[in-house]
Amino acid sequence: MNNWKKNVRKVVPYTPGEQPQCRNIIKLNTNENPYPPSPKVFEVIKKFDSDMLKKYSDPSAGMLVDSLAEFHGVGRDMVFVGVGSDDVLGMAFMTFFCSEKPIFFPDITYSFYDVWAELFKIPYEVKALDEDFKIRKEDYLFDNGGIVIANPNAPTSIEMKASDIEEIVAANPDSVVVIDEAYTDFGSETVLPLVERYDNLLVVRTFSKSRSMAGMRIGYAVGQPEIIKAMNDVKNSYNSYTMSHLAILSGAASVKDKQYFQETLERVIRTREKYAGKLKELGFSMPDSSTNFLFATHESVPAEEIFNRLRDKNIYIRYFKKPRIDNYIRISVGTDEEMERLVEALKEILS
Amino acid sequence: MNNWKKNVRKVVPYTPGEQPQCRNIIKLNTNENPYPPSPKVFEVIKKFDSDMLKKYSDPSAGMLVDSLAEFHGVGRDMVFVGVGSDDVLGMAFMTFFCSEKPIFFPDITYSFYDVWAELFKIPYEVKALDEDFKIRKEDYLFDNGGIVIANPNAPTSIEMKASDIEEIVAANPDSVVVIDEAYTDFGSETVLPLVERYDNLLVVRTFSKSRSMAGMRIGYAVGQPEIIKAMNDVKNSYNSYTMSHLAILSGAASVKDKQYFQETLERVIRTREKYAGKLKELGFSMPDSSTNFLFATHESVPAEEIFNRLRDKNIYIRYFKKPRIDNYIRISVGTDEEMERLVEALKEILS
Numbered sequence: 001m002n003n004w005k006k007n008v009r010k011v012v013p014y015t016p017g018e019q020p021q022c023r024n025i026i027k028l029n030t031n032e033n034p035y036p037p038s039p040k041v042f043e044v045i046k047k048f049d050s051d052m053l054k055k056y057s058d059p060s061a062g063m064l065v066d067s068l069a070e071f072h073g074v075g076r077d078m079v080f081v082g083v084g085s086d087d088v089l090g091m092a093f094m095t096f097f098c099s100e101k102p103i104f105f106p107d108i109t110y111s112f113y114d115v116w117a118e119l120f121k122i123p124y125e126v127k128a129l130d131e132d133f134k135i136r137k138e139d140y141l142f143d144n145g146g147i148v149i150a151n152p153n154a155p156t157s158i159e160m161k162a163s164d165i166e167e168i169v170a171a172n173p174d175s176v177v178v179i180d181e182a183y184t185d186f187g188s189e190t191v192l193p194l195v196e197r198y199d200n201l202l203v204v205r206t207f208s209k210s211r212s213m214a215g216m217r218i219g220y221a222v223g224q225p226e227i228i229k230a231m232n233d234v235k236n237s238y239n240s241y242t243m244s245h246l247a248i249l250s251g252a253a254s255v256k257d258k259q260y261f262q263e264t265l266e267r268v269i270r271t272r273e274k275y276a277g278k279l280k281e282l283g284f285s286m287p288d289s290s291t292n293f294l295f296a297t298h299e300s301v302p303a304e305e306i307f308n309r310l311r312d313k314n315i316y317i318r319y320f321k322k323p324r325i326d327n328y329i330r331i332s333v334g335t336d337e338e339m340e341r342l343v344e345a346l347k348e349i350l351s
Numbered sequence: 352m353n354n355w356k357k358n359v360r361k362v363v364p365y366t367p368g369e370q371p372q373c374r375n376i377i378k379l380n381t382n383e384n385p386y387p388p389s390p391k392v393f394e395v396i397k398k399f400d401s402d403m404l405k406k407y408s409d410p411s412a413g414m415l416v417d418s419l420a421e422f423h424g425v426g427r428d429m430v431f432v433g434v435g436s437d438d439v440l441g442m443a444f445m446t447f448f449c450s451e452k453p454i455f456f457p458d459i460t461y462s463f464y465d466v467w468a469e470l471f472k473i474p475y476e477v478k479a480l481d482e483d484f485k486i487r488k489e490d491y492l493f494d495n496g497g498i499v500i501a502n503p504n505a506p507t508s509i510e511m512k513a514s515d516i517e518e519i520v521a522a523n524p525d526s527v528v529v530i531d532e533a534y535t536d537f538g539s540e541t542v543l544p545l546v547e548r549y550d551n552l553l554v555v556r557t558f559s560k561s562r563s564m565a566g567m568r569i570g571y572a573v574g575q576p577e578i579i580k581a582m583n584d585v586k587n588s589y590n591s592y593t594m595s596h597l598a599i600l601s602g603a604a605s606v607k608d609k610q611y612f613q614e615t616l617e618r619v620i621r622t623r624e625k626y627a628g629k630l631k632e633l634g635f636s637m638p639d640s641s642t643n644f645l646f647a648t649h650e651s652v653p654a655e656e657i658f659n660r661l662r663d664k665n666i667y668i669r670y671f672k673k674p675r676i677d678n679y680i681r682i683s684v685g686t687d688e689e690m691e692r693l694v695e696a697l698k699e700i701l702s
Contacts, residue, residue: 002524002525002550002551003524003525004447004497004524004525004526004527004551005577005581006450007447007448007449007450007496007497007526007527008446008447008449008581009445009446009447009449009581009585011584011585011588012588013584013587013588014587014588014591019406019407019409019410027406030407032405032406032407033405034405035405036401036402036404036405037401037404037405041401041404042401045396045399045401045597046397048396050387050388050392050393050396051387052566053387053388053392053563053564053565053566053567053601054383054384054385054386054387054388054563054564054565054566055370055378055383055565055566056370056381056383056559056565056566057565057566057568058370059370083434083590083593084590084592084593086589086590086591086592087590087593090589090590094360095359095360096355096358096359096360097358098358098359098360099357099358115588115589116588116589118588119585119588119589145358146355146358173353173354173355174353174354174355175355175358176355176358199353200353200355208407212404212405213404213405214404214405214406214407214408214592215403215404215405215406215407215408215595215596216404216595216596216597217408217592217593217594217595226356230356230359230360233362233364234360234362234470236364236365237362237363237364237365237466237467237469237470238437238441238466238467238470239434239435239437239438239441240365240437241435241437241565241568242434242435242438242568243568244566244567244568244595244597244598245566245567246396246567246595246597247595250401250404
């Protein structure tokens with residue numbers, strides 16, 4: 001063996017949710033939105049002048065940043081954009097978690113947090129959720145090198161109260177607290193307004209769920225100018241031109257179409273509530289979801305069996321073979337029609 | 352001051368070339384291609400079904416990888432793709448340069464290499480170019496933690512012989528040798544075929560120059576399956592979904608249009624040769640360029656003055672206020688019309 005292999009970075013392998021490429025399936029496994037993006041996004045792409053591609057895109061992605069600043073009522077120096085929220089979160093880990101002290105996050109949460117910590121050699125401690133899968137705020141009041149909390153949490157779908165998060169942020173002035181609000185548009189209380197009061201709070205959002213743009217790769221973060229500048233400095237020292245012309249233009253178009261955004265959210269929430277009820281009738285129980293997915297366990301049939309048997313019927317959901325949650329399935333909220341077919345399939349499996 | 356600022360990663364600021372957004376300028380400062388991308392790219396974008404955006408893109412970017420594998424006659428497990436070659440190179444630094452020994456690169460070269468080394472805390476030593484701005488292969492035959500060489504080099508435009516690079520690669524079986532071939536399509540000899548023989552060679556390319564797609568953000572690397580797998584493991588542990596649907600589809604369309612690619616290269620090279628001659632008539636001297644830019648110094652007027660006075664005339668070129676090269680300007684090769692306007696402006700400035 002050549003010795004160059006000794007100097008290769010050791011990483012924990014991460015397995016993303018399956019992206020089966022065939023058409024004849026129902027895909028409820030990666031929390032995508034079942035509805036298309038805003039018609040304004042279609043327009044922008046149709047009208048795009050490909051001749052522009054020969055030039056670099058704006059490294060500050062000004063048009064997209066401005067639209068988000070206007071949407072949230074913050075300054076344009078308070079918004080950072082990246083290639084999906086994974087890029088934004090990874091950049092936040094790299095930028096802010098350079099202490100010798102461990103960072104804290106829940107034991108059951110988004111599965112990239114420990115992967116990034118390993119990648120950037122950041123010490124970390126996981127904090128166990130309580131028996132109802134809720135985050136215990138008391139766990140985050142001890143000395144640490146940083147905090148990251150998904151709210152609502154995934155894959156549990158459970159929301160933490162904004163006042164509890166504020167308590168954590170206020171108790172940790174020497175740490176950056178990252179709140180990953182990937183799912184907050186589906187009904188949880190955002191802590192975004194708190195960035196005005198706390199310079200150590202960073203709120204991260206994505207276009208992949210509520211804005212139906214997973215395939216365009218856009219995420220962003222909101223915080224005070226100083227925290228945003230620190231991220232931009234690191235980003236610019238790595239890759240100045242991350243956002244393509246099309247991501248900038250179509251992202252801005254999506255943000256400006258507030259009405260379509262609101263209507264789509266309402267449709268997803270209506271379907272979620274309707275089918276949470278139907279699943280309960282089939283013997284499932286689940287926490288109240290503040291997201292676009294349901295985290296459910298069945299009274300008699302093991303989760304893994306349900307997962308496999310649905311897969312045989314070309315219905316993809318997510319199953320995590322992990323301690324504490326290995327009898328739960330995570331079902332993304334699809335269209336009513338998709339959810340109806342899911343219920344029919346479940347009836348067959350459970351009968 | 353809150354202590355979270357103490358734990359922020361310290362970075363060397365990087366200043367990208369200016370991207371003035373107004374239309375009425377001649378932009379010869381960031382080595383973009385003056386011609387549009389292949390008409391096949393226009394078609395793919397026009398026909399794109401935006402409904403697709405609601406789903407995540409293929410994390411393996413299979414269609415783009417396959418087109419590049421076919422183009423270069425290598426296996427699909429020998430190609431890594433990323434968000435521009437900066438993303439690919441940064442990922443290579445993070446993946447392969449984890450030794451305690453310093454990595455080597457030239458003192459005058461692409462300005463991101465030292466920035467990435469600082470970012471990832473990689474020790475490095477720069478090796479001085481000789482008095483003709485050529486890379487001295489002897490400097491790279493000592494024990495090291497890795498090597499990165501841009502060939503042709505930037506901003507010098509000078510090519511190193513492929514046989515010299517092979518000697519470096521062969522002499523360093525315990526290091527990964529990264530050859531950044533951003534400009535090779537414009538006429539230098541590629542070392543890409545050497546990947547079949549050396550498992551420690553990684554060849555990096557970009558769509559931003561020869562393929563006129565700077566604004567789409569696509570770069571790639573070719574190497575043996577083992578070296579590519581190591582990069583994919585790190586990439587997947589950071590951000591699995593980096594390439595948008597549109598980058599995958601339009602990138603593949605560009606690669607398949609070999610004829611347009613060849614014609615565009617020939618046009619740029621013809622213009623380069625023609626205007627190298629005209630600049631010499633104006634009192635400039637420059638090395639032979641194997642790239643889409645000219646690295647020139649004038650016999651009497653200081654480079655910085657030329658840079659500033661062109662800027663006043665809305666013609667943007669690049670000037671690096673750095674030791675050894677602070678009397679040189681770098682001029683990207685534009686269309687004949689743009690180059691003619693440059694020559695006219697230079698005549699005024701030099702008269």
